Amino acid sequence: MMAGCVLTAGPVVLGAVPAGVYEENSYSCGVMSSGVGYNDQTGAETAVEAGQETTPTTSSSGAAFGLFSSDFKKNEDLKEMLESNKESLKLEAMKRVVGLISKGKNASELFPAVVKNVASKNIELKKLVYVYLVRYAEEQQDLALLSISTFQRALKDPNQFIRASALRVLSSIRVPIIVPIMMLAIKEAATDLSPYVRKTSAHAIQKLYSLDPDQKEQLIEVIEKLLKDKSTLVAGSVVVAFEEVCPDRIDLIHKNYRKLCNLLVDVEEWGQVVIISMLTRYARTQFTSPWKEDAVFDENNEKTFYDSDSEEKKVPTEAKPYMMDPDHRLLLRNTKPLLQSRNTAVVMSVAQLYWHLAPKHEVSVVTKSLVRLLRSHREVQYIVLQNIATMSIQRKGMFEPYMKSFYVRSTDPTHIKTLKLEILTNLANEANISTILREFQTYVKSQDKTFAAATIQAIGRCATNISEVTDTCLNGLVLLLSNRDETVVAESVVVIKKLLQTQPTQHSEIIKHMAKLFDNITVPMARASILWLMGEYCDRVPKIAPDVLRKMAKTFTTEEDIVKLQTVNLAAKLYLTNSKQTKLLTQYILNLGKYDQNYDIRDRTRFIRQLIVPSEKSGALNKYARRILLAPKPAPVLESAFKDRDRFQLGTLSHSLNVKASGYQELSDWPAVAPDPSVRNVEVIEPVKEWAPSLGKAKQPKSDAKFYSDDEEKEEEGSERSSSSSSEDDSSSSSSSKDSGSGSEEESSEESEKTSSGSGGSSSGSEKSSSDSESEQRQKKKTKKRTRKPAASDSDSDENGNVDQASSSATESSSESESDSGSDSPAPQKKTEANTQRKVAVKSKKEVSLLDLDDFSPAVTNAPKPSVISSSLLSDLEGLSLSNVSSAVQVTSPSFGPVKTYELLHHMTGKGLAAKYHFPRQPCLYQPSMVSVQVILTNNSDHVLEEIHIGERSPAGLNVHCFNTIERLEPGASVTVSMGVDFSDSTQAANFQLCTKEDQFGVSIQPAVGELLMPFTMTEADFNREQSEI
Amino acid sequence: MIDSLFLINHSGDIFLEKHWKSVISRSVCDYFFEAKEKAVDPENVAPVLQTPHHYLISIYRDKIFFLSAIQTEVPPLFVIEFLHRVGDTFLDYFGECSETVIKDNVVIVYELLEEMLDNGFPLATESNVLKEMIKPPNILRSVVNTLTGGSNVGNTLPTGQLSNVPWRRAGVKYTNNEAYFDVIEEIDAILDKSGTTVFAEIQGVIEACVRLTGMPDLTLSFMNPRLLDDVSFHPCVRFKRWESERVLSFIPPDGNFTLMSYQVSSQNLVAIPVYVKQNISFLEAGSCGRLDITIGPKQTMGKTVEGLMVTVHMPKAVLTVNLTATQGTHTYDLATKVLVWDIGKLNPQKLPNLRGSLSMQPGAPKPEEYPSLNIDLKIQQLAISGLKVSRLDMYGEKYKPFKGVKYLTKAGKFQVRT
Secondary structure (H helix, E strand, C coil): CHHHHHHHHHHHHHCCCCHHHHHHHHHHHHHHHHHHHCCCHHHHHHHHHHHHHHHHHHHHHHHHHHHCCCHHHHHHHHHHHHHCCCHHHHHHHHHHHHHHHHCCCCCHHHHHHHHHHHHCCCHHHHHHHHHHHHHHCCCCHHHHHHHHHHHHHHCCCCCHHHHHHHHHHHHHCCCHHHHHHHHHHHHHHHCCCCHHHHHHHHHHHHHHHHHCHHHHHHHHHHHHHHHCCCCHHHHHHHHHHHHHHCCCCCHHHHCCHHHHHHHHHHCCHHHHHHHHHHHHHHHHHHCCCCCCCCCCCCHHHHHHCCCCHHHHCCHHHCCCCCCCCHHHHHHHHHHHHHHHECCHHHHHHHHHHHHHHCCHHHHHHHHHHHHHHCCCCHHHHHHHHHHHHHHHHHCHHHHHHHHHHHCCCCCCCHHHHHHHHHHHHHHCCCCCHHHHHHHHHHHHCCCCHHHHHHHHHHHHHHHHHCHHHHHHHHHHHHHHCCCCCHHHHHHHHHHHHHHHHHCCCCCHHHHHHHHHHHHHCCCHHHHHHHHHHHHHCCCCCCCHHHHHHHHHHHHHHHCCHHHHHHHHHHHHHHHHHCHHHHHHHHHHHHHHHHCCCCHHHHHHHHHHHHHHCCCCCCCHHHHHHHHHHCCCCCCCCCCCCCHHHHHCCCCCHHHHHCCCCCCCCCCCCCCCCCCCHHHHCCCCCCCEEEECCCCCCCCCCCCCCCHHHCCHHHHHHHHHHHHHHHHHHHHHHHHCCCCCCCCCHHHHHHHHHHHHHCCCCCCCHHHHHHHHHHHHHHHHHHHHCCCCCHHHHHHHHHHHCCCCHHHHHHHHHHHHHHHHHCCCCCHHHHHHCCHHHHHHHHHHHCCCHHHHHHHHHHHHHCCCCCCCCCHHHHHHHHHCHHHHHHHHHHHHCCCCCCEEEEEEECCCCCCCEEEEEECCCCECCCCCCCEEEEEEEEECCCCCEEEEEEEEEECCCCEEECCCCEEEECCCCEEEEEEEEECCCCCCCEEEEEECCCCEEEEEECCCHHHHCCCCCCCHHHHHHHHHHC | CEEEEEEEECCCCEEEEEECCCCCCHHHHHHHHHHHHHHCCHHHCCCEEECCCCEEEEEEECCEEEEEEECCCCCHHHHHHHHHHHHHHHHHHHCCCCHHHHHHCHHHHHHHHHHHEECCEECCCCHHHHHHHECCCCHHHHHHHHHHCCCCECCCCCHHHHCCCCCCCCCCCCCCCEEEEEEEEEEEEEECCCCCEEEEEEEEEEEEEEECCCCCEEEEEECCHHHEEEEEECCCECHHHHHHHCEEEECCCCEEEEEEEEEECCCCCCCCCEEEEEEEEECCCCCEEEEEEEEEECCCCCCCCEEEEEEEECCCCEEEEEEEECCCEEEEECCCCEEEEEEECCCCCCCCEEEEEEEECCCCCCCCCCCCEEEEEEEECCCCCCCCEEEEEEECCCCCCEEEEEEEEEEEEEEECC
């Protein structure tokens, strides 16, 4: 209220006073308003209202804004700036607002001003507005709705980055009303062509789920869809979503299990962590335990997992009691290389996977990597040491060779030191105990007293665990009793007490020694321990014990409670064993205890009195007093604090805290009988098949091989190749000035050529395609010999136009026979091959073997786009499999590639109707401008398909020569038909519908550049002549 | 995953907060302050804490606590690793990671944090990718931006996010193409009183600075790769080729990065470059003690030892020191009780020596323990394990890059017990 009053008065004055006064005035206003309670929502709102009134007067003094120091004033200025027309002012204002947010100050009253800028063209401004929106939308739900339409529009943007960031912000605005909009957006984004957008949609799933858990069922559907995604980019994020939304729906994983295992190496590091931990859980429910006692493992088995699956399959023939599921093995094999990751979280998650899933003798492969992590940051060490501590309890052998890595340095922080100590203690055995004890001796002297105390306890544990050194340890601890430091002494006493208990033999000397020290020890716990020892073994020190009791009687009132209790105990025990000497003392102590301030002590005294002093009231218990008080006590077990931590999965937060954290997923026990492994079998969608002529080192099509059987090498190579090929791509685009630099470089260069040569449009089909083939070769050459001038290559293509028909047809015929027979000798091919082509081939052979594959692939990677089955599949293929295949094609024979078959329609999507197509590379019968395509239609369903024909096509003007309608296709039968398509010399896909009687399926054929061309032959002389004519 | 991040300075002020899910009140940090209070030394704060509703995972580096609040189960290393990446990114962008620099660049910091995490899950952590989206600050650009109204934020998806080489940005161009590799080895050792080695091992890293145009494909091979026992790689290194041929084959990120880190197999005896003769004693009766340290070369492979420095954490009772050094300078910090003797170059003819008396707090009992000495040293042009790079080949690009390899041996955690 007060602030409001002053402010309304403000503008009245302002009109007249000079600037200096104004500043001062406004400053005082600010102070007052913050006095009212700046963070208070209502207070701030009134301030804003008041601020709006002042707006007209202050607008002229924009330059002075920076001078005001008070927050209130700043906010008003910021509002002003946000509403101005200048982009730079707005940006400046937003930067300051972000500054406010970062400091945790409330800037929510600026919401209306900020939200207006959500559609700004300036990308940085927009981003900052997004930051603001996400922060405050939850508080200002109604106003936040104003921005929604902007995001909805951005979701349709052609730029994937903008689509993705719109989805990110839209899903981060926690406003329940827009749940249906979010749901729609997520569903749409999940089928987006860009894997980046799909990844974002996976993140959005979690956000929506936390906003409205009722959407679970629908979200699970989306997750199911995204889990099928083969992009490495999506894999990690969707598994996070899975873990958050429906971790119990293990059935969704079955079909994707092998894919996830195989993709794992290429997934980004953060995704690897979540996938590995999810797969750990999965494996524990699906496979049987490899830890069976009778399981016989030999090294052969270990060898097999690097070899091909053929060897793996041999294993079952030797009748073994336990057989590891191949999928189980697959997981172990594919995670192993990740132990070399630079990301400590990845290494740890692989380590825990091995710990929980691998056969006992294989777990030790993780040791080295875990020890390596100890070199990392302090916090990393802490977590890793905790996990090693748990592991080392169960498996000493794993870490024993690395014992020295756990030696403590004086500069380590205390919690690291104690953890190392814990591990050293766990590792101690008969062989190394002397080394460890020598280390411990150094530690006991440490300046860090908590650590020294922990060392003494560790010595105690070693002493109980290893009977050979018990006496040595005990003697050492007794020596420590004369240490000057109190905590050390006290800890020693306590540990000695425990040790003596476990050693029922004669130790009266030590007890006597401790009795002597008793006067000097002030730590209550230690005093209490000595008293207890006296009482327990009073028969061994019959002379000393009563004397100690006498001393205690004197100081009883000043002792700590715990010492008092033990004094009462001692008195009672002595009374029973040596009542002659101690009767009076005991009564005195019991009297003191009776009036003690602590009710515990009073209770105990009363109880003891009734128990030991016979009176008429004391009942039957009295007879048993001796047996109660002097019963032999079981020795305490000294054990590790990490003993029970193995109930948690290693590497988890719960394990670290030793408390079950919220959201912790229990690791189930191994099933006794493995569930049906066939659920993981996947229908291999094999979009690209190749029939390579059997020359060279053509790779066999891997269609029938199971998914997991592609050995690692292939996988790796594939990714390597594709990565390096993409690099090639980039470099070539940057080097050739003509190219646009985008993926469609072939097309663009082709087109530019057409215009330059001028012969493009009118010439006949064969001619044109031959010129195209030349241009394709040139592409290849370009990658090899980039020094060549673009002008020279232009001349090549010009000359193509004038080449005589005969030679080109000759080439054709030979190429036909080549592709048709498939097993012909390479001889005719060589004869007809163009010189230039051969040169290319020869040149390429000079390079190092791995790299020449790379050099070839770029020309092709972009070219053979298979038909689009699903958008997600396509994008994968770019990254994963396609480059692999295509480079293999190149190796076989650069000029006459094997005929590739592309998938037109998968039988799953086609309700049983499957269609594949390939380019026979024959001149088309129907029209010269058409390219002939052969389509193989197969009926995979169990009923007859009728009236298969081609329906609508797009683009509308698409010229297609259809095949005759197939009236009837029996189940299992297949038929080959040929059709002609006029692609009008572009690589634009031809879309049309494949119809049966009941259904229609949209399909598309996308030609590779090479398929549009026609090869031809000419002599070098001809070539030169043609060239010179240009 | 990660819900919120708080940056807290040495004295316990929260100077930056960022939330990726619903806002978590900064009062959650009180639990952390409590633990910090208890731990006294900031290094002693446990990295993982539990509060009634949240879990706090923190790291401490460069005098800043990075504290993240978490609500559900997540691997703690995941968070710790990420927080360190955040710190590394700041270092990469601003040259240092300090409170002032973060406050000065708060907008960029915020933009970075926004891109690095989505809903608490890491989205982009590769420096090359981030730099394409958010340009690092530099004076020229900020001047240009203010004049032209340009921005620091890119509006296209960085190519790295989609490609198979996410660590490398596209369209890299340099006029001078150069690739430098620094082989840096650290000796971790504990020597006991008599000078015998209790424990010693060699850890190495290869730091690379690669400024090459286009998409170069590099292969780095060693003369003696067998020395390398345990290795970890930057994601760019093709593990398969390392396994089969023991060469590092990779498409490098642009700029500075750590190519690999390794450990030299433990069978090899570790050469200890210096020996230390020391005698520290505290007299029983009087309130004084004596200190005498001499350092000499041991196995230096004929190279000079440089940057020699001895650090001693004295017991609390030592008040002042009265020492004379034959070489270098020494300082004694009265508050932290740390004695630092900066020697510099080690001259084998004239061994550096530091001797004198320590004056103790009168009446205090004789300290139980003797302080251990931490040694720091550097040897240029030597990898103490004997590791040698044999060659670097480049494929995929046509130009000739300038190549350089440098070796350096340092003392890591090198401690002499007394």
